[in-house]
Amino acid sequence: MPRLRFAPSPNGHLHIGHAFSALSTWDAARHLGGTVLLRIEDTDIERCKPEFVEAIFEDLHWLGLSWPEPVLFQSDRFDIYAEAGNRLRAMDLLYPCFCSRTQIAAAATQADPDGAPLYPGTCRHLSHGDRIERLQRGDPVQFRLDMGAALARTGLLTFTQIGPTIADRPQIRYARPERWGDVVLQRKGTPTSYHLAVVVDDAAQQITHVTRGRDMEAATDIHVVLQMLLGLPSPLYHFHRLILDDDGRKFAKSRHSESLADLRAKGWTPDDVRRAVGL
Known part of the structure; x- marks a missing residue:
């Protein structure tokens, strides 16, 4: 049976863009004869709040959506993400990076697909002794994937896309993870990034179809290379x-876009939301 997922982060209230993504996912599941799992992506402990989790449940129920229990919370799975990171470390594919955002911005000569400064690989060239010394000193650190070494293991990468509608025939696309450079996969005190957690959880939940906005299309490159390295299905x-x-x-959320709760307070109905987003 096809399995899809909707995976919001409880760091603010859902807005109409989230509603479109959720409704599109449940509509796709109905078309495919499948089901949608709800996942709460709450690895950012400081910004994610219980009240936002409850608001997500309320908004989705108001839209007429339901899902199987139990709901997966990523904050309960840090040990599992750490183990995935350890597997990459055992392959000598992770290295510690001590650069600040300011240092990266000053040294970068290119941008990644999101428009952020592309990390130039500064700490990839540190000696083993320098790395140990700085780790023992307790310098702020994050762990990056050595993308060049990773791609030397995987070779050419592809993934399968369905589009422009869920009813269209699948097509094979080439992934280009090299354009992201050495992405951060772990931070001190947080054993995962979004990219690492999402591929581990998609595999654990046996997700067969991922529906996501076009703004996340390029990030699929990173997910494909991690799936290949970790032996996970795509x-x-x-x-x-x-x-x-x-x-x-x-x-x-960062621009405080009008929330679904705000629309509900103004008298909107779920049908109003569907009409507003063209569903």
Whole structure:
């Protein structure tokens, strides 16, 4: 049976862009004769709050959506993500990086697909002794994937996309993870990044289809290389359109976009939401 997932982060209230993504995912599951699992991506302990988790449940139930229990919380799975990171470390594919964001911005000559400064690989060239000394000293550290070494192991990578609608025929696409450089997979005190956790959880939950916004299309490159390195299956991917505000920008928690709770308070119904997003 097809298995899909909706995986919000409880670091703010859901907005109409989240509603479109959720409704699209449940609609896709109905078309495929499958089910949708709810996953709470709460690895950011400082920003994720229990009240936002409850608000997510309330908003999704208001939209008429339901899901099997229990719900997976990523904060309960740090040991599992750490083990995945240890497997990559045993392959000599992770290295400690001590660079600050300011240092990276000053040294970078390119940008990654998200527009952020592309890490130039500074700490990849540190000697073993320098790494040990700085780790023992307790310097702020994050652990990066040596992308060049990783791709030497995997070779050419592909993934399967369904689009532009979920009913279309699958097509093979080439992944280009090299354009992301040496991505961060772990930080001191946090044994995972979004990228590492999502591939581990998709495999654990036997997800067969991933529906996500087009803004996440490029990140699939990273997920494909991690799936190959860790021996995990790769789901089928469908990238849906984004819902934009009056200024042509996607809705975002960081810009305090109007929430579903705000719309509900103004008298909106779930049917109003569907009409507003073109479903």
